[in-house]
Amino acid sequence: MSHTYQHAALLYDDPQDFAAATASFVGEGVDAGEAVVVVTSGANTEALRDVLGAAGDAVTWGAAEDWYLRPGVMFDRFQETITDLARTHKGRIRVIGEQVHEGRTAAEVRELLRYDSLSNVVFQPTAAWVLCPYRRATTPPEVLTDVLRSHPFLRDGGEVVTSDTFVVPEVALAHGNAHDDLPTPPPYATLVTPPMRAVDIRRLATAMGRGFLTDERTQDLVFSVNEALNNAETHGGGATGVTLWVDGARLTCEVRDAGPGLSHPFCGYLRPSTLTAGGRGLWLTRQLCDLVEVRSQAGRGTTVRLHVS
């Protein structure tokens, strides 16, 4: 197992417990001259640095609130960091990446866990050891179920055990896409039905963002909704409806089509290898929006819900 990719979840109670459970994982890596990256909360960083002492200086530290700002940006940053290290660094790479779930909506947590699932495919060739800590108090049973589905291993004390309920990423994402769990838009939402023009939807989204979103965030949503419309036009037989609404500080826009569904559950999740590659629009959308929710089933159309605040 020493030269293969390993992706394990770790459950802990508090920062002291976190430090005790991760110190040997980090310390062994530092002692062996391996590259070690730790992205976690401030309290956990402090506790772990206390235990590590001078060895902590060899670690690349990251703040979870910076790295996990948006799911798509987070994953791209990890992907870039790990693949760069795999290219420049001879030895193994050890990564601790903690998604801090406090203050996040259930939809955001679901999306973060999709990336956890996806990482099994993306980081497989790097032979990295990735440890994902989850704080027990902010990991309710339904989230824990998804954690065990997306991590092939569970680190418990010093032991690494296999997760019996691990699901291969293709199946996990397809299953998530098929789940008809998007909340109904509020009754005051604006509904647009065909015939409609992308240029008019762009105007409408711009008008709705004005006054409470910054120009930059409004433009991010306008770009994204246009990409969703392009995809519906190109792959889904045209959009059958667009719904836009404001909820607090957030502008949400949903584009639906009745086409054949996504060609692959990973559509738009991975940085396109060339600029012309398909899926670039949806990938860009995931970089620009706070959250992108896609629901799609073979023969039953695709729904893309975009959130910007």
Place this chain on the structure above:
Amino acid sequence: MESSDRPDKVVRAWLEVRLDLHGVLRLAGEADMSTEHLVRAGIDQLRAAPPPHRVDLSELSFIDARCLGLLLDSPEPLVLVNPRPNVRRVLEVLGASSHRLETR
């Protein structure tokens, strides 16, 4: 060069594509699926002229991923001049190397 009809007439955004006296391709308006063919034709015409190949984006208020692809995937690099903040932002997310961008 060609420009699309005003949007009140047809299902199209408005885009003007023009090769100016200095051999700079100027895009004004919105580059989306409905005007993509104009961008493509403009780039073909620009490439037929001797280098350097520059595209002025200062009057371009919107561009989608496909039209961005036309600007970025061309066999020899085009210099993109004065993109507006929203266009620059998407270029940066795509990792379009900064030496392709020119601000004057």
